[in-house]
Amino acid sequence: MLLSLCVVSPAFAGEDGGECQPREQVVTQADGSRLRLAVRCDAAGADGTVSPPRYEVAIAAPGGSRFQPALTLGTDAMEEPLRDVDLVDIDQDGFFEVETRGMCGAGPNCLGDLYRRDPATGKLFHFFSGGYADLRVIDGHLVESGRASCCAWEYHAWPLGGPPRLRDYDNMTLMITIGADIASEDEDAPARCTFSQRNGDNWQVVAPPGAAWLALCEAYGDGYHLVTPEEARAAEAAAAQEP
Numbered sequence: 001m002l003l004s005l006c007v008v009s010p011a012f013a014g015e016d017g018g019e020c021q022p023r024e025q026v027v028t029q030a031d032g033s034r035l036r037l038a039v040r041c042d043a044a045g046a047d048g049t050v051s052p053p054r055y056e057v058a059i060a061a062p063g064g065s066r067f068q069p070a071l072t073l074g075t076d077a078m079e080e081p082l083r084d085v086d087l088v089d090i091d092q093d094g095f096f097e098v099e100t101r102g103m104c105g106a107g108p109n110c111l112g113d114l115y116r117r118d119p120a121t122g123k124l125f126h127f128f129s130g131g132y133a134d135l136r137v138i139d140g141h142l143v144e145s146g147r148a149s150c151c152a153w154e155y156h157a158w159p160l161g162g163p164p165r166l167r168d169y170d171n172m173t174l175m176i177t178i179g180a181d182i183a184s185e186d187e188d189a190p191a192r193c194t195f196s197q198r199n200g201d202n203w204q205v206v207a208p209p210g211a212a213w214l215a216l217c218e219a220y221g222d223g224y225h226l227v228t229p230e231e232a233r234a235a236e237a238a239a240a241q242e243p
Contacts, residue, residue, distance in 0.1 A: 020053040027087050030094025032062030033122075035070075037087050037098070055085040057098055057115075057124065071115055071124050073100060083110065090114065091137045091160055098124060099135075108133035109146040118164040125164040130156065139212050141174070142167065152179025153219040173197065174209070178219045193217035194227040205232035 020041035027035050040054040054074045058067035073085055083104070087096045095117045102111035109131045116127035133146040141157040148154035157174040158167040175196045181189040195213070196203040206229055208214055217224045 034060040052081040107147045128167045190223045190225045191220045193224045
């Protein structure tokens with residue numbers, strides 16, 4: 001998976017200074033309901049230690065003033081504290097997701113989760129979990145992006161629609177890799193951009209689903225080479241002929 005520095009949460013700065021800062025975020029959604037995120041901070045214990053913050057999400061029905069608990073997020077004693085939790089409208093549909101950010105690696109990628117509204121019930125469910133630098137929506141798909149190695153960037157995509165189940169690395173529908181052409185002897189060879197879909201236990205090169213997706217190939221500039229399915233099949237056939 002993608003996991004290769006993120007800012008420290010405004011709610012909790014950890015052991016190197018800074019304290020849990022209580023805060024609230026309230027948003028009004030497309031149907032008139034309200035979603036509230038509250039950061040709760042416990043008082044320091046007798047030994048001076050402070051527990052990580054608790055993040056409580058609540059929903060008030062359209063026209064209602066009373067918030068009902070919807071989701072509580074915290075950190076167990078043996079886990080890495082959450083870096084931040086926020087309300088974001090990832091697809092600009094007027095309904096907000098809950099995004100958490102957790103442990104970060106040595107590069108731009110940090111663990112994260114999205115909790116999304118189920119249109120059928122109005123309740124939040126665990127929609128996505130991954131390790132990424134950025135999330136965006138393209139053509140009705142959630143697209144996770146992050147560094148895959150020193151010389152490559154990778155994107156993973158899942159449809160926004162469908163049943164209320166968790167999207168993660170094991171069930172992504174599309175993967176896009178853009179990176180250096182390490183097989184080329186030309187030092188100025190353009191970066192290779194490859195779109196792939198699962199084919200059983202393997203990945204199969206496919207054409208981009210649409211023009212909007214080609215913007216992902218420009219991670220290292222607009223001078224890239226798009227790998228076609230025909231090119232990939234020819235390379236596989238040639239490799240099979242080698243002794």
